[in-house]
Amino acid sequence: MIENKLIKNLIVINLIFLSLILFTKVTFLYRLLLVLLKSIISPVVVSVFFYYLIRPLNVIFIKKGLKNSEAAVLTLFIWTFALTGIFYYFSNSISYELNGLIKEIKTIGEKDNNINKALDEINKYIDINQIYRVSTESLNNYMKDAVSNLLKGFKYLMDSFSKFLLILITIFYLLKDGEKFKEGFINFFSNKNKEKVSKILEGSHVVLSQYVVGQSKVALSLSTLIFLGYKIIGMPNGLLFSSITFILAFIPFVGFFISMIVPTIIAISLGFTMFIKLAATFIIVQTLKGRVVVPAIMGHTMKIHPLTDIFLVIGAIAFGGPLAAFIIVPIYGIIKIIIDVLLPDKIKKKLSM
Known part of the structure; x- marks a missing residue:
């Protein structure tokens, strides 16, 4: 009996893998999956990460007698304020050091040191000049399409904002209705x-x-x-x-x-x-x-x-x-x-x- 169940389970697993392989061969559905992965699944993963990170504070507020919605709003506000403050405090120093790092990297190529020797060694196997020419051509093409790139930048900005908003809303409802989601999911299954x-x-x-x-x-x-x-x-x-x-x-x-x-x-x-x-x-x-x-x-x-x-x-x-x-x-x-x-x-x- 157990062996039969095991064989059935193995058959089901193999059918699932076969279905996934066939699914990737259907171009439209495969592209749709990639769009979903980029637009929805990735923000949801980030939301779940922050949910578990800030959940202990939310639990404290609920134990203090606050309603779930009030605790969720207060928790999100405190963490958003704290993260914004941390980012603002360190951003200037990090930006200054980043500029210094860029200057340091530029000067590395001008020094007669081990880096140049390493680059000479790499150049035996990889044509760095060719890479430079391709990069320059790509940059020129990019500048020619400035208007198009500006529109892409605006689209990227809107996409980032929508994902940020999706993350905030998802975290809020996970904090507020996490237990309800769990109970609702369990109710989809039979009592057995x-x-x-x-x-x-x-x-x-x-x-x-x-x-x-x-x-x-x-x-x-x-x-x-x-x-x-x-x-x-x-x-x-x-x-x-x-x-x-x-x-x-x-x-x-x-x-x-x-x-x-x-x-x-x-x-x-x-x-x-x-x-x-x-x-x-x-x-x-x-x-x-x-x-x-x-x-x-x-x-x-x-x-x-x-x-x-x-x-x-x-x-x-x-x-x-x-x-x-x-x-x-x-x-x-x-x-x-x-x-x-x-x-x-x-x-x-x-x-x-």
């Missing part, structure tokens, strides 16, 4: 399956909450540590580089390494001593991250082996870019919960043996 669906939703809620809050704390801790390291060794543009680290640290494992690429290039241009200082700072911060920060904040909440994490993130980057790399770990955790709930107990016992 309601308990299983409820377990899946509860488990998924815990995974997403732990991942978003935990990863945010890790990113903040990591960027703070690397900023202090930059200040100690005298690395220029420390605030800008640590801000980039904060953003990329939301991508598990590889994000921190990617954020160190530009600082490494700058350190090489400043001399061998600065490069050694930066390498030592990176090793110390990476060690603290692996031995102290991540275990203390994340612990073993996701119950995923680090090697599995690495393969998931690298594969996600290859197929879907940074957004996919950010969401792949919680998706994997949710899939594990679904399998654990739906898999018969007898099969679980056999697998655990």
Whole structure:
């Protein structure tokens, strides 16, 4: 009986994959899916991230006796005000450092140092002059279409505003009616399956909450540590580089390494001593991250082996870019919960043996 159910489930899974493959062959539907992914799914992912980030404050307001709608509005107002203040406070310093970084990158090419040697080595395999010519031609074509580009810029601005508005509205209704959405979704299923669906939703809620809050704390801790390291060794543009680290640290494992690429290039241009200082700072911060920060904040909440994490993130980057790399770990955790709930107990016992 169990074997027959297993075979049926495998057949269903294969049919789903076959349907997805056929779906990608239908150009109109495939383009429609891409539009939905860009216009709706991506903002919803961002909304869910911020929802779990600000939800603890919303829960406090509800416990204090505020209505759900009042708590949601107050929570959104406080977080929007706080994020706007943080952005305004750091934007001037980051802009100043960004201008300094651009000047530094321009001067790197004029120096007779290791960067030029590296570029000469790269030039043996890649025709940099050809790339420059193509880039110049592309720039000229871009300037010729200035009016068209202006319209595209306006369209991009309107698109960004609509997505921002969609994100705010989605967060508001998630804070206000999160429990109602859950109950309404469960009611779509028969009484026989309601308990299983409820377990899946509860488990998924815990995974997403732990991942978003935990990863945010890790990113903040990591960027703070690397900023202090930059200040100690005298690395220029420390605030800008640590801000980039904060953003990329939301991508598990590889994000921190990617954020160190530009600082490494700058350190090489400043001399061998600065490069050694930066390498030592990176090793110390990476060690603290692996031995102290991540275990203390994340612990073993996701119950995923680090090697599995690495393969998931690298594969996600290859197929879907940074957004996919950010969401792949919680998706994997949710899939594990679904399998654990739906898999018969007898099969679980056999697998655990």
